[in-house]
Amino acid sequence: MYHPSPFPGLPVSRLDATAAALALIKPSVRAQTAYTLDAPPAPRKLNQNESPFDAPPVVKEAVLGGLREEPWNRYPPFTPAELVRRLAERHGWVAEGVLVGNGSNELIQATLAVTVGAGTPVVTPVPTFSLYRLLVAVFGGRHVPVPLGPDFAFAVDGLVGAAREAGAPLVVVNSPNNPTGTPLPEGALERLLAETDALVVVDEAYQDFGGPTGIPLLRANPRLVVLRSFSKAMSLAGLRFGYALAHPAVAAEIAKAKLPYNVNRVTLAAAVAALDAGEVLARRTEEVRHNRDLLYQELCAIGGLRAFPSAANFVLIRCEARPANEVFTRLVQQYGILVRDVSTGGPGLEGCLRITAGTEDDVTAVARALAEILG
Structure with a gap:
């Protein structure tokens, strides 16, 4: 006999099966709250x-015009060589050290996927972008939070100390930091790289608006990964495009955790057009x-x-x-x-x-x- 269920359309007799299915999900994942945004409409x-x-009209026109000639029944390029070359040239880096993604968040996820396992300590400042903590938990790692200092300044001594004490293989910082707007102080990345043994990931989604960039440090520091986004300054949030800059050997390892054909033809065309509309x-x-x-x-x-x-x-x-x-x-x-x-x-x-x-x-x-x- 069936009885009312707390799940619409699901009889009580199936609840045990549901519980059994949920038991197969990692406890570290079930303990988390999904990243979501429930926002009321407003003008x-x-x-x-x-x-x-x-996005500027010239970008939209270039994308829409080009797509008419593109074969929609074919996958996009596995590696968009021309776009990668343009991005490398933009930053004075090497094409082999550029990875493109479906937003920089995908590349954050891929980087954690290749570095974080059960119990892996990962150091981040707090408060910061909540996705970092969530992904660490999903991969079974251990989040090591370091509170920001007065007026939300980065506690660089605290980050270094926490990474060394925990033996953390990964430090993730967002500069300028979301939601505080705080940039890393000059010399902070150099200290993190010199005084820890960690892979240092700096998420520069907002760097176009201010603060120092870690890109000039890449050549001398194979343990540095810099993430950039076209969602903010480039007006392409709706199309999701980001990229990572890293030592070619490190980039090759991160690439193993990316999904194939992860950036669609529309987004690839828009990214190239946005670079053309740089001024x-x-x-x-x-x-x-x-x-x-x-x-x-x-x-x-x-x-x-x-x-x-x-x-x-x-x-x-x-x-x-x-x-x-x-x-x-x-x-x-x-x-x-x-x-x-x-x-x-x-x-x-x-x-x-x-x-x-x-x-x-x-x-x-x-x-x-x-x-x-x-x-």
Whole structure:
């Protein structure tokens, strides 16, 4: 006889089978919460650190025109040689040390897949991009968190000490850091490479907007991997393209964990077109930097909150006069502005919201709204 089930359409008699199936999933995975974003719709979207500018028309035209001639029934190139050559040339690196991916997140995943096993210690600062911790758990590793210092500055001594104490084979840093906007200080990567034995992965998804880059260190440091993205400054978040720069021998090992044909023809064409439109995109990046600085200045003038300096394309604030969730809700419901509530995202983020630097009009609107809510 069947009885009501907590799973719609699933009888109680099958629950034991479901439990048995779930028991086959690694406990370390079942203990995690999936990376997801449930965001209400709003006219002003300032929650995902996207560019406020769509891809330039010249990029769209190049992609759409070229796709008419492409065979859609054929797989894309296994290695897009021309694109890889262009990326290597862009950074003064070697093509054999360039890997392309379905967003830089895929390359983060591939790098962890070839380095992290059961119990492997992986050092990251906290708070930072939550996907790192999740992937470490999925691969069975042990996350070793190192809290950021005052004003969310990187605790370089702490990172070095934690990596050495744990014997960590991997240190992952995001610079500028998400969600704080903090860049690594000059000399920090050199210290991590010189004072630890770890593979050091620096995720530079936001580096186009500020902060030092690790790319000049690649030639002398085979233990360095640099990740870059076309989702932010290049306005291609909707097409998912990223790449890694590493010593050719290390890149060859990471490539073993990538799925074949991982970047589709549309994205490959868009990436090439974006490189061709470099001057236009560089001007837009400079405009975003200007708007970020303007946003920070406007927020600093508002009572009831604290704004933190940022080298990325967003600004982090701490709500002091009202709870962050109340401010978040009122921004959406009363003003049609969607930001990111990161108040539960890690140590030190209590009461914090992250605001993407949009257009100048966006800056004016969100600053005015926050002044009214917190005033």
